[in-house]
């Protein structure tokens with residue numbers, strides 16, 4: 489690499505910013521340029537799905553404004569700049585901003601472009617009003633449409649929100665929106681919440697806990713059409729059900745944003761393929777965060793915060809001159825459903841094994857063919873046993 493060119497990072501989410509922060513702990517002088525299509529404000533994305541429980545407005549979710557990040561981390565930030573193309577042979581990118589383009593060269597490149605909500609085709613005149621929440625702007629727009637301000641003295645007229653998807657994010661939003669006084673419906677083709685992640689009994693506990701808050705479930709079905717009416721939206725379900733709602737939120741999952749990398753010829757599968765040094769198929773080009781498919785995780789994306797923290801540390805060391813392979817520890821995920829707190833340490837989906845109830849309420853262990861514990865689920869009070877179960881689990 490031409491050492492005079494900066495290290496270029498694309499994306500100002502947790503992956504981009506954490507990489508800069510970890511790198512600056514090791515190297516305070518090498519120029520770093522961070523390019524992002526958004527404002528560059530630093531926020532913890534998980535707070536998008538528990539903002540109402542915490543009584544926080546969209547503005548209050550910004551933990552450090554972009555200008556402060558720039559100052560503390562000695563980085564050049566090009567906010568509201570979209571990287572339009574990447575040429576790994578020339579080590580350059582083309583940026584677009586306000587109708588203008590510019591070319592920037594780099595010595596090393598880090599792709600931290602995140603993931604995009606999966607959209608499934610839905611019929612009807614109101615299909616374009618189906619929203620997703622995957623960043624601060626999405627949350628701000630949703631918050632405004634919801635017409636609630638958690639700091640307002642007078643509560644607004646309660647809304648009805650239909651959520652598509654009873655996965656982790658759908659369940660967290662369902663629990664959180666109840667705090668706004670909303671009536672929440674959740675539609676999912678599976679038999680219970682989090683059916684792909686939890687043993688059936690744990691899913692049933694969550695179902696009951698959210699039901700007690702008023703959440704209305706529609707399992708074994710999907711949304712086929714959303715039609716606009718004078719008073720809101722009419723949602724048609726495949727099982728013949730009809731729900732009137734003010735808003736429809738799609739939370740059916742995220743797909744790694746590989747558009748830029750794929751167009752540049754980098755190997756992409758379920759994410760941008762990276763080796764255990766986080767290098768893509770192009771020399772000097774790295775990727776981490778929701779956009780990446782990690783060799784260190786058995787060739788799969790790991791779209792959670794803890795993998796980003798681990799990956800950013802390893803990558804920062806490599807960028808600072810100490811090649812460092814990424815080894816993931818066991819990384820349990822806390823599901824933010826206060827109605828029933830849950831901790832999940834999931835095994836690799838391809839690993840054959842079975843769930844069994846553990847010793848006590850709200851504990852399940854996943855064991856492989858040899859009887860070795862490879863994952864666990866804790867609910868309610870048993871979430872306090874996270875450390876003990878982590879020790880007993882082989883990642």
Ligand code: FAD
Nearest residue numbers: 499500501502503525533534571601602777778791792793
């Ligand atoms: P992002 O935050 O999506 O950042 C991508 C960045 O790339 C953005 O700045 C974007 O503008 C920029 N970008 C993309 N393309 C371009 C381009 N061409 N040019 C310029 N810039 C570009 N994980 C947990 O571990 N625990 C939780 O409780 C949890 N809760 C969550 C709740 C919600 C509602 C959501 C959506 C996710 C949650 N997650 C949780 C997942 C976690 O938040 C993500 O794994 C993490 O935030 C992803 O960070 P990222 O930097 O990879 O991607």
